[in-house]
Every structure is written in structure tokens, then in C-alpha cells.
Amino acid sequence: MDGRDWGKFLLPYEQAAEELKVKLKALRSELKARDEYAPIEFITGRVKRVSSILEKARRLSVPLDRIEMGIEDIAGIRIMCQFVDDIYRVADLIRQRKDLTLVYEKDYITHYKESGYRSYHLIVEYPVQTSLGSKPVLAEIQIRTLAMNFWATIEHSLNYKYRDQLPTHVRDRLRKAAEAAFLLDTEMSSIRQEIVDAQQDFEESSVIVRRVLNEIQELYFFRRVREAAQFQLRFNELWEQDDVWGLKELSLEIQAALDRAGKGGTS
Ligand SMILES: Nc1nc2c(ncn2[C@@H]2O[C@H](COP(=O)(O)OP(=O)(O)OP(=O)(O)O)[C@@H](O)[C@H]2O)c(=O)[nH]1
Ligand SMILES: Nc1ncnc2c1ncn2[C@@H]1O[C@H](COP(=O)(O)OP(=O)(O)OP(=O)(O)O)[C@@H](O)[C@H]1O
Structure with a gap:
């Protein structure tokens, strides 16, 4: 390892992933309580493992002292929807929020990836309130349908099993x-x-x-x-x-x- 205290480094990312998950779940409950159609089916979140951060940094040639800006998905949120239209509605609701800033978006639905991967990604900056003050961290919000998620989950596990060497x-x-x-x-x-x-x-x-x-x-x-x-x-x-x-x-x-x-x- 590089001598970095990874536990401390990952703290704001863990906080960001937790808070975003709670806030987006609250959005879902609020829409339901208003008797409006809730475009969100369920939400997951995770913080990238250190080994995966290091592997990605090496693959993307990101120097270890630039990881915070160079790797955008250390904190990751995933939102599952029933219908494709819901994805764009959720993206809109997120864009309007005042507690985060949109950095950029990737529409892998219209422009699906070579692998067949489809999802809508928002890269956001989320200010985490720490005892040392406000710390902005990058987070990736993936929005997809249940069918897209089904495909991506299986494809991910196949790639993992065959170490990216799929025939x-x-x-x-x-x-x-x-x-x-x-x-x-x-x-x-x-x-x-x-x-x-x-x-x-x-x-x-x-x-x-x-x-x-x-x-x-x-x-x-x-x-x-x-x-x-x-x-x-x-x-x-x-x-x-x-x-x-x-x-x-x-x-x-x-x-x-x-x-x-x-x-x-x-x-
Ligand atoms: N299952 C699956 N997930 C994908 C695929 N492409 C992208 N993703 C997901 O989307 C995330 C961001 O992918 P990209 O927008 O290509 O971003 P990137 O960070 O430049 O590159 P990678 O993370 O190396 O793919 C990945 O970390 C995966 O979670 C794919 O082909 N299959
Ligand atoms: N934004 C996200 N929200 C929730 N879960 C995610 C997100 N991105 C990835 N995951 C899941 O986290 C687990 C660990 O994946 P990992 O962090 O290694 O990343 P990956 O995004 O698939 O790959 P990469 O290293 O190319 O970014 C996988 O099950 C993956 O599906």
C-alpha cells in the first residue's frame, strides 16, 4: 500500500453514500405520501473497495494524489426504476436539488456502450459536513430500469468471474x-x-x-x-x-x- 490512511480517506465518501441514499429514499416516500406515482423502485449505494480504487487508478493512469478528482465513483448510488421514462424524471428531480451540484451526465441509454450496457449516470459534487468543516466529494448516481439492472448485474459478475476475458x-x-x-x-x-x-x-x-x-x-x-x-x-x-x-x-x-x-x- 502507499502509506495512506484509507480508513480516514474513505470516511467522507461513506458519509456521502449514506446521506444520499437516505435523502433519495426520503424523496421516494414523499412522492408516495403525496399519492403521486413514485418513479423510484429501490436504491442501493456502496463505497468502492480500496483494491478496486487502486486497480482503477492504475488502469486510468490517475496518480494516487489525484484520486479524489480522478476517480468519480468512490461513492456510488444506484437508483432502480420501473420504466425508461422514470429514469429521466428521476434525473430531473436530482438536477433540481440544492444540496448537491451536478458536475456532468452520461446518457448510456441513447448512447449505449459497446458491451450493451445501458444506464443514465450523473456525476455530482456533494458537500459532506465534517467536524473540520464542509468537504465536497464526488459521487456517481446511476439510474436504470429493473431490466437494465438485471443485465448489468449478470454481466458484471460474468466479467468478474472470467477476469474481463469473456470469449x-x-x-x-x-x-x-x-x-x-x-x-x-x-x-x-x-x-x-x-x-x-x-x-x-x-x-x-x-x-x-x-x-x-x-x-x-x-x-x-x-x-x-x-x-x-x-x-x-x-x-x-x-x-x-x-x-x-x-x-x-x-x-x-x-x-x-x-x-x-x-x-x-x-x-
Ligand atoms: N455491468 C457493467 N457496468 C458498466 C459497464 N460500463 C460501465 N459500467 C458501470 O458504470 C460505471 C462507470 O462507467 P464509465 O462511465 O464507463 O466510467 P469510467 O469510470 O470512465 O470507466 P470504468 O469504470 O472503467 O468503466 C462503471 O464503474 C460500472 O459500474 C458495462 O459494460 N457493464
Ligand atoms: N454507482 C453505484 N452504486 C451502487 N453500486 C455500484 C455503483 N457502481 C458500482 N456498484 C457496484 O459495486 C460493486 C463493486 O464494484 P466496483 O466498485 O469494483 O466497480 P465497478 O463500478 O463495476 O467497476 P470500475 O472499477 O470499472 O468502476 C459491484 O457490485 C457494482 O455493481
Whole structure:
């Protein structure tokens, strides 16, 4: 080793990883408590092992006295989401935070890596409050879907097991598996969109149904009983046929009848 007190060196990174994890978990709970859809599924965090820091410093030719600036993921946070859209929403929420500063971002979703790796990375500077004052440390926040995480976890352990010497045919199959995982993400997103659209249609049709019924009540109020009863019959038919467009047209007709009634016209 290089004589450095690694225990002391890693303290602010441990604090940063812990605090970021707690804060992001709080964000998830807060969104849920507000009854909003929580785009975060779960969060993990870790501090890089000393052997891994030294190996990375050697690989990236970072001198040991420049590790703090040269290695950005000594403190690492990972956020898992259900859908690809959620990743961008979480990234936005993090960008808006006042307790950290964004240094730069890497979109490995649009620009996925040669291996097939996909994730969104934010490199942030987080000020840790120590007994000696505020100490800014770099941290890496990886945001990915459950499918991306599944792929990356297995690929990482295979690479570890085979010491980065994976045979070409295995690399090819891993690339194909990454495509399949992304296809799964795309398919799940489109199923979700269909559900959201169906919910919107349902909400729209409940609004129009309530409007027509209120308008018919108003006609009764103006004692336009015959007219109101005719509109009621047409409403029943359209409602049974689930004809939202027809209900909208009917609403316009009733509004015209209400206008006439308000001006004292005859039915
Ligand atoms: N499983 C897996 N993880 C990856 C891959 N590429 C990047 N990562 C993860 O993303 C982190 C940052 O990767 P990069 O953005 O390439 O950053 P880097 O620090 O310049 O380089 P490396 O950490 O050496 O890859 C890595 O430490 C891994 O945790 C990959 O191909 N497979
Ligand atoms: N930002 C992160 N958040 C949470 N866990 C992480 C993060 N980055 C890596 N890990 C996990 O930490 C464990 C140890 O990995 P390690 O720190 O050696 O790094 P790596 O990021 O895969 O590699 P590299 O040395 O290329 O940066 C692995 O299980 C890895 O998936």
C-alpha cells in the first residue's frame, strides 16, 4: 500500500453514500405520501473497495494524489426504476436539488456502450459536513430500469468471474441479451401508455356524462319536461353504446335548448 490512511480517506465518501441514499429514499416516500406515482423502485449505494480504487487508478493512469478528482465513483448510488421514462424524471428531480451540484451526465441509454450496457449516470459534487468543516466529494448516481439492472448485474459478475476475458461468442450473446432487455423495457412502456390513455378516456367520459345529466336536470328546472325527457332517452341510448362523441354533441344541443329556455322560448 502507499502509506495512506484509507480508513480516514474513505470516511467522507461513506458519509456521502449514506446521506444520499437516505435523502433519495426520503424523496421516494414523499412522492408516495403525496399519492403521486413514485418513479423510484429501490436504491442501493456502496463505497468502492480500496483494491478496486487502486486497480482503477492504475488502469486510468490517475496518480494516487489525484484520486479524489480522478476517480468519480468512490461513492456510488444506484437508483432502480420501473420504466425508461422514470429514469429521466428521476434525473430531473436530482438536477433540481440544492444540496448537491451536478458536475456532468452520461446518457448510456441513447448512447449505449459497446458491451450493451445501458444506464443514465450523473456525476455530482456533494458537500459532506465534517467536524473540520464542509468537504465536497464526488459521487456517481446511476439510474436504470429493473431490466437494465438485471443485465448489468449478470454481466458484471460474468466479467468478474472470467477476469474481463469473456470469449467473443459470450460477448456477442450478452450484447443480444442487452437488446432483448431493452425490448422488454420498450414493450412494458407501451403497455403502460395504453393503460394511461384508457384511464384518460375513462375520466373524460365520466366528465361528459356528469355534464349531460346536470344539463338535463336544469331543463327540468325550467319546466321543459317534454324536451328533458326526450334528451334523457337519447342520453340512455348513447350511454349504453359508450358513444362519448355522441354525448358531446348531445351536450351542445341541450345547451342550446337551455339558452332558449333562459330567454323564455317555448319547447
Ligand atoms: N455491468 C457493467 N457496468 C458498466 C459497464 N460500463 C460501465 N459500467 C458501470 O458504470 C460505471 C462507470 O462507467 P464509465 O462511465 O464507463 O466510467 P469510467 O469510470 O470512465 O470507466 P470504468 O469504470 O472503467 O468503466 C462503471 O464503474 C460500472 O459500474 C458495462 O459494460 N457493464
Ligand atoms: N454507482 C453505484 N452504486 C451502487 N453500486 C455500484 C455503483 N457502481 C458500482 N456498484 C457496484 O459495486 C460493486 C463493486 O464494484 P466496483 O466498485 O469494483 O466497480 P465497478 O463500478 O463495476 O467497476 P470500475 O472499477 O470499472 O468502476 C459491484 O457490485 C457494482 O455493481
